[in-house]
Amino acid sequence: MQKTNKKTYKKQLDRQITFVLLFYLKSKKPINSNKQKQDYQIQISRYHHRFFKKDLEPQIKMDLQKSLTDNKFFVAGLAIGSGLITSLLLKQFNAGEEKVERKGSLKTVKRKEAKKQRTVFLHQTDNTIPKEILNASNTLMEEVKNLESRTCNILKVPNLIIEVPQDEIPCYLSPLYGESNYREVFGGGGFLPDTAFVYTGSYVLSDAVIGKNQSLDQSKRYVRAGPRKHNYFDPQQVKAAIVTCGGLCPGLNVVIREIFMCLYFNYGVRTIYGIKYGYKGFYQYDWQELNVKDVKEIQRLGGTILGSSRGGFDKDNIVDNLVKHGITHVYCLGGDGTHRGIQALFNEIRSRKLNISIVGIPKTIDNDIPIIDKSFGFETSVEEAVKAIQSAHVEAHCAEYGVGLVRLMGRYAGFIAMEATNASRDAHVCLVPEFKFNLYGEQGVLEYVYQRLLAKRNCIVVVAEGAGEAVLDAQFSNSGEKDASGNTKLSDIGAFLQKEIVDYGKKKGMEVTLKYINPTYMIRTVPANALDRKMCTQLAQNAVHGAMAGFTGFTVGHVNNRLCYIPLDEICKEGSGRRIKAEDRAWQRLLASTGQPSFLKKEN
Ligand SMILES: Nc1ncnc2c1ncn2[C@@H]1O[C@H](COP(=O)(O)OP(=O)(O)OP(=O)(O)O)[C@@H](O)[C@H]1O
Numbered sequence: 015m016q017k018t019n020k021k022t023y024k025k026q027l028d029r030q031i032t033f034v035l036l037f038y039l040k041s042k043k044p045i046n047s048n049k050q051k052q053d054y055q056i057q058i059s060r061y062h063h064r065f066f067k068k069d070l071e072p073q074i075k076m077d078l079q080k081s082l083t084d085n086k087f088f089v090a091g092l093a094i095g096s097g098l099i100t101s102l103l104l105k106q107f108n109a110g111e112e113k114v115e116r117k118g119s120l121k122t123v124k125r126k127e128a129k130k131q132r133t134v135f136l137h138q139t140d141n142t143i144p145k146e147i148l149n150a151s152n153t154l155m156e157e158v159k160n161l162e163s164r165t166c167n168i169l170k171v172p173n174l175i176i177e178v179p180q181d182e183i184p185c186y187l188s189p190l191y192g193e194s195n196y197r198e199v200f201g202g203g204g205f206l207p208d209t210a211f212v213y214t215g216s217y218v219l220s221d222a223v224i225g226k227n228q229s230l231d232q233s234k235r236y237v238r239a240g241p242r243k244h245n246y247f248d249p250q251q252v253k254a255a256i257v258t259c260g261g262l263c264p265g266l267n268v269v270i271r272e273i274f275m276c277l278y279f280n281y282g283v284r285t286i287y288g289i290k291y292g293y294k295g296f297y298q299y300d301w302q303e304l305n306v307k308d309v310k311e312i313q314r315l316g317g318t319i320l321g322s323s324r325g326g327f328d329k330d331n332i333v334d335n336l337v338k339h340g341i342t343h344v345y346c347l348g349g350d351g352t353h354r355g356i357q358a359l360f361n362e363i364r365s366r367k368l369n370i371s372i373v374g375i376p377k378t379i380d381n382d383i384p385i386i387d388k389s390f391g392f393e394t395s396v397e398e399a400v401k402a403i404q405s406a407h408v409e410a411h412c413a414e415y416g417v418g419l420v421r422l423m424g425r426y427a428g429f430i431a432m433e434a435t436n437a438s439r440d441a442h443v444c445l446v447p448e449f450k451f452n453l454y455g456e457q458g459v460l461e462y463v464y465q466r467l468l469a470k471r472n473c474i475v476v477v478a479e480g481a482g483e484a485v486l487d488a489q490f491s492n493s494g495e496k497d498a499s500g501n502t503k504l505s506d507i508g509a510f511l512q513k514e515i516v517d518y519g520k521k522k523g524m525e526v527t528l529k530y531i532n533p534t535y536m537i538r539t540v541p542a543n544a545l546d547r548k549m550c551t552q553l554a555q556n557a558v559h560g561a562m563a564g565f566t567g568f569t570v571g572h573v574n575n576r577l578c579y580i581p582l583d584e585i586c587k588e589g590s591g592r593r594i595k596a597e598d599r600a601w602q603r604l605l606a607s608t609g610q611p612s613f614l615k616k617e618n
């Protein structure tokens with residue numbers, strides 16, 4: 015700290031002490047109304063703020079004079095004074111630290127650094143964000159420039175700044191930005207400090223664990239999700255559309271509601287449409303403009319208030335209708351099929367150079383979307399599936415040779431079956447599409463179930479609906495029928511196993527009592543649990559932040575528990591669907607807890 019500065023601080027410090035004392039001595043009457051208290055609070059925070067930015071001496075002097083005649087200023091003065099004193103002391107303390115840092119030993123410096131960080135916390139600022147960035151006139155432009163640069167190793171998410179040619183780059187200070195803690199009732203913006211926004215170069219790493227011969231450089235970097243201080247869109251010009259596609263999933267209504275709430279209350283967007291029954295709703299049905307009443311309490315409901323469907327994707331028709339309604343944001347909630355649709359729409363929007371941001375919010379109870387940690391609704395479905403296994407357990411334990419057989423959803427991936435098995439700890443066999451198995455023979459599933467019945471008199475089997483694809487030695491096949499989206503319709507592997515297990519017992523002279531529980535849609539139609547609701551809220555709010563910033567052609571998701579924007583290309587890569595792998599810890603846990611062997615013959 016320079017000498018002159020030190021002198022000035024000392025002078026100011028003296029003045030503040032006098033200031034507080036004066037208020038104290040002159041005060042006679044206490045504040046006697048809440049309104050007054052509120053006014054003081056606002057005033058105090060303003061004064062504080064001003065003090066940090068410019069010289070307040072004339073102002074303070076004025077207040078001092080006022081205080082001689084107006085006793086009500088006592089509380090305000092006291093708080094201002096003590097606040098100022100604290101800040102001055104902190105500044106002096108920091109300055110002292112700097113000095114020591116330059117001279118001190120490594121140990122001292124570290125200790126001082128730790129103290130300094132505490133000080134920084136007191137000030138509620140973040141010294142990791144350089145001043146040039148915080149003060150940049152368009153922080154979004156900086157970020158986009160960086161993302162577009164050849165040297166940037168963060169996976170690029172397209173932004174409308176680049177996609178849409180325009181005379182002037184749009185730049186709107188985020189309505190979320192506010193300098194004080196003061197906030198109007200009924201939400202509104204103005205509640206985030208500078209440091210809460212995401213700036214240039216912030217990313218999330220794809221790998222949380224680095225093994226031998228691996229380095230961080232091999233890890234993919236995804237743009238960090240979150241609000242931007244400067245946005246591409248003026249909220250008043252935003253018109254948004256929300257659509258839900260594919261199968262149902264717990265949490266859809268939470269996401270719909272939260273997208274609405276964030277757009278409406280936080281950003282001040284007033285035109286938000288709900289599209290009925292999936293992609294075809296864009297051109298086949300009247301568009302419903304959503305209002306606050308429409309989304310009231312829907313977070314408590316299963317399903318989707320908008321309705322959903324499979325099939326009906328018509329790219330040109332959909333984009334024509336987006337243009338017709340003047341849409342600037344499209345939020346699509348769906349699984350892998352929906353995301354391939356989003357990609358096709360994004361390409362069409364891009365080729366027409368439209369000012370539309372299109373965003374995916376990944377949804378599927380199967381949890382088979384790549385890259386992201388987990389899809390919303392999955393945990394709720396697992397929780398429901400555990401109830402089915404619990405029933406199977408009770409049934410099986412109340413019969414002499416009792417088998418409880420549970421079939422759970424999971425077309426290509428057995429995550430629900432695996433995690434429900436892990437959570438219940440009641441199952442003895444879990445069959446998923448990812449791992450081939452034999453039914454017959456000495457090492458087959460049927461013999462294993464029989465042996466367990468002989469030894470323990472009960473056996474609980476969990477099977478994923480797609481596991482029929484993994485049977486090596488049985489005459490089990492699907493009809494070849496497809497649903498409207500082109501997905502293969504699966505035959506009932508549960509019913510098939512039921513017959514095989516009972517027949518096998520008969521052949522061995524054992525009367526098996528088998529109860530087949532097939533909860534099918536019950537696990538995906540329930541409302542989201544607390545964990546999923548929180549997740550849905552995070553996804554929805556961050557989808558909105560991304561779209562407001564002009565990012566497009568991305569999906570929002572957690573990677574290593576941090577939210578990021580993932581380019582659609584990554585999500586839609588052919589064959590990238592998430593599957594259980596033998597090296598997955600969760601699968602290893604399953605093998606450890608069920609004790610199930612490999613059902614493969616040696617030659618397999
Ligand atoms: N390759 C594709 N291109 C464009 N649209 C597609 C594509 N595949 C699927 N869609 C459309 O996406 C929507 C949802 O697809 P789908 O029925 O496969 O569900 P999903 O999104 O995969 O969700 P779920 O996990 O519930 O199956 C449908 O309207 C379908 O027509």
Ligand SMILES: O=P(O)(O)OC[C@H]1O[C@](O)(CO)[C@@H](O)[C@@H]1O
Nearest residue numbers: 261262378379380423424425497
């Ligand atoms: O009967 P629907 O609606 O086609 O849904 C069944 C499919 O939806 C999913 O839940 C999600 O894709 C699959 O597990 C299941 O095969």
